[in-house]
Amino acid sequence: MKTYKFKLYQHQRNKYLHYSINASASIYNHCIALHKRYYKMFGKHLNQYRLMKHIAKLRKRKKYWKQVGSQAVQDIIQRIEKAYKLFFKQHQKGTRPPNFKKRRKYKSFTLKQAGYKFLSENKIKIGNKLFKFSLSRKIEGKIKTLTVKRNSLGELFLLVVTDYQQEYIPVVTGKSAGWDFGLKTFLTGSDGTKIKSPLFFNRLRNKLKAANRSLSRKKKGSHNWYRAKDHLNRIYEEISNQRRDWFWKLANKLTNEYDVLIFEDLNLDGMKRLWGRKVSDLSWASFLEVLETVAANKGKLVHYIDRFYPSSKTCSCCSYINQELSLKDREWTCIECNTSLDRDKNAAINIQRVGASTLKLGDVRQVQPAISA
Ligand SMILES: [Zn+2]
Numbered sequence: 079m080k081t082y083k084f085k086l087y088q089h090q091r092n093k094y095l096h097y098s099i100n101a102s103a104s105i106y107n108h109c110i111a112l113h114k115r116y117y118k119m120f121g122k123h124l125n126q127y128r129l130m131k132h133i134a135k136l137r138k139r140k141k142y143w144k145q146v147g148s149q150a151v152q153d154i155i156q157r158i159e160k161a162y163k164l165f166f167k168q169h170q171k172g173t174r175p176p177n178f179k180k181r182r183k184y185k186s187f188t189l190k191q192a193g194y195k196f197l198s199e200n201k202i203k204i205g206n207k208l209f210k211f212s213l214s215r216k217i218e219g220k221i222k223t224l225t226v227k228r229n230s231l232g233e234l235f236l237l238v239v240t241d242y243q244q245e246y247i248p249v250v251t252g253k254s255a256g257w258d259f260g261l262k263t264f265l266t267g268s269d270g271t272k273i274k275s276p277l278f279f280n281r282l283r284n285k286l287k288a289a290n291r292s293l294s295r296k297k298k299g300s301h302n303w304y305r306a307k308d309h310l311n312r313i314y315e316e317i318s319n320q321r322r323d324w325f326w327k328l329a330n331k332l333t334n335e336y337d338v339l340i341f342e343d344l345n346l347d348g349m350k351r352l353w354g355r356k357v358s359d360l361s362w363a364s365f366l367e368v369l370e371t372v373a374a375n376k377g378k379l380v381h382y383i384d385r386f387y388p389s390s391k392t393c394s395c396c397s398y399i400n401q402e403l404s405l406k407d408r409e410w411t412c413i414e415c416n417t418s419l420d421r422d423k424n425a426a427i428n429i430q431r432v433g434a435s436t437l438k439l440g441d442v443r444q445v446q447p448a449i450s451a
Pocket of ligand 1: 393394395396397398412413414415416417
């Protein structure tokens with residue numbers, strides 16, 4: 079699978095795509111309302127095929143909804159279904175059911191095989207209208223889906239997913255490592271590798287603060303307020319682009335050097351409570367998503383160990399568990415074996431060891447069973 083992103087050229091006709099995205103939001107919210115009402119009345123989950131039939135009927139009467147291709151409607155209903163399934167499976171873990179979305183926060187619609195056609199070079203027909211985009215890369219493979227996406231600046235993009243498989247010659251290095259996430263040091267490896275958080279994270283965070291302050295000084299709804307808001311959105315875009323870029327590079331570097339990468343299963347909600355908002359800034363979860371994609375492409379493995387294993391508190395030398403260890407302690411000395419330990423590296427070594435033993439990688443020391451932390 080490969081995803082391509084192309085920017086659509088500005089054109090008056092683009093308003094039809096904006097209509098379609100807005101109409102998708104309306105259909106989405108209508109479906110959510112039906113789900114909620116159905117559950118209240120019957121205490122049961124609304125079947126997705128019944129919902130599809132019902133929406134198809136309504137679409138014949140609602141002119142506005144016809145802006146959305148029937149495949150895009152299917153995609154909306156399936157996405158809601160998936161979100162509900164996840165909620166039913168994991169609601170104890172704090173997963174929320176899908177909820178209403180504001181129109182301006184609604185960003186895209188997706189078509190599968192029908193409803194669009196790529197024409198010569200950089201032209202595409204969506205519905206019965208022609209659009210031009212900047213073809214920055216050649217599309218390889220059979221197209222699976224087309225998503226029309228709008229960013230916070232109102233610009234439109236095409237996301238094309240194909241079944242193209244990149245032919246990688248797997249570099250087998252025979253190396254595996256455990257990794258611990260941190261704030262200043264983004265990742266610490268069990269072999270002592272340290273990957274610093276890039277400085278632009280800080281620089282952009284300051285820029286973001288300034289833009290936020292400037293926005294709050296403007297009168298809401300005024301011309302200047304909209305300008306400040308645009309400026310703020312542009313910084314958000316810049317941050318997410320730079321971060322993505324850095325994530326891809328890092329993921330490529332790590333998967334070149336290691337065959338197996340072991341992490342702790344992240345408990346983001348718990349970490350946010352413990353460490354505050356900063357955790358979401360660093361977006362470890364989105365890095366892992368990128369890493370998994372890259373690793374899958376290269377035939378490398380990303381493995382997770384149970385999050386309840388006390389990886390920081392366990393001495394990697396003698397397995398003594400230091401219950402007194404607090405978040406502030408960056409270094410500590412084991413009272414059992416007197417080894418001085420770097421908090422992150424120690425955790426990474428433990429993560430590596432637990433992961434390697436569950437994966438049955440050779441030459442691994444026996445791990446003590448995890449005692450409640
Ligand atoms: Zn020890």
